[in-house]
């Protein structure tokens with residue numbers, strides 16, 4: 034049997050997460066045990082805890098993390114003891130129709146790691162890995178394909194955010210929207226993903242890069258990461274954007290909130306023929322409406338986007354090149370660090386829109 038580890042457990046959807054001692058199952062074929070160094074607290078963790086995102090429970094939260102491999106199971110080919118890794122929460126199988134058609138971010142089997150229990154509570158209750166990862170724990174056991182190897186010189190505390198916020202936000206701009214140099218971009222919502230989308234727009238050479246967020250506290254940081262101007266949301270937003278984009282509206286909007294009104298705003302700020310890319314995951318109860326004329330007449334595209342339409346094995350090394358060259362700021366996204374026991378306060382910050390990312394750090 035594995036050794037006991039501490040983990041943030043959600044007993045059932047809607048129940049408050051609590052730190053528990055858990056026992057990991059033995060490392061199986063194709064699996065590795067990873068000791069966490071750092072894990073980002075993402076909005077999807079809150080959605081998992083609340084049950085807005087459906088998932089088998091009880092589960093261990095956390096899907097944006099990095100650490101060191103401490104045990105390798107049989108038939109693991111690409112990882113060794115001591116390797117540094119960042120997690121991929123939607124690992125592609127390589128065999129399904131989507132994988133075969135160059136869309137690994139839509140892999141039919143990406144959620145397989147969530148279904149099989151991987152650990153137990155004290156009383157023997159089986160536990161599921163949150164999004165196949167379970168990174169809010171001192172250690173986890175994951176499939177080898179849920180790990181992207183990292184060069185040893187990259188600080189694990191910075192690399193953790195690559196696994197969700199950065200792939201999702203930068204990928205939305207570069208891989209999904211395919212923004213080109215000189216195009217105008219509006220990013221709606223300046224959480225971790227939104228600020229990564231701002232950086233993605235800067236990497237693409239977009240101009241102007243406009244950001245939208247109600248919090249004045251985000252203005253300075255968004256400017257530092259590439260926003261030319263930060264606008265407050267409101268009924269006049271589309272008019273203000275047109276005023277900054279030659280009277281037309283933006284070529285692109287990247288929606289990073291997942292609410293009906295912000296999705297509608299992303300649509301409204303784009304020009305005729307423009308494209309709104311929706312990254313935010315909203316609840317199934319929210320409805321977005323369009324009148325029957327505007328869809329054809331405005332000739333806009335409303336597109337969804339999963340995991341930034343990335344293949345982490347391909348895109349993480351590209352992001353690391355940008356990071357090394359100083360074109361991608363990972364540290365700026367972390368507003369504070371916390372311990373495993375402080376997840377509750379990190380959730381409270383997220384709900385009140387305070388800060389950007391809380392990073393859980395683990396003692397060596």
Ligand SMILES: [Zn+2]
Nearest residue numbers: 075077097197
């Ligand atoms: Zn996430």
Ligand SMILES: [Zn+2]
Nearest residue numbers: 126129132140
């Ligand atoms: Zn697949």
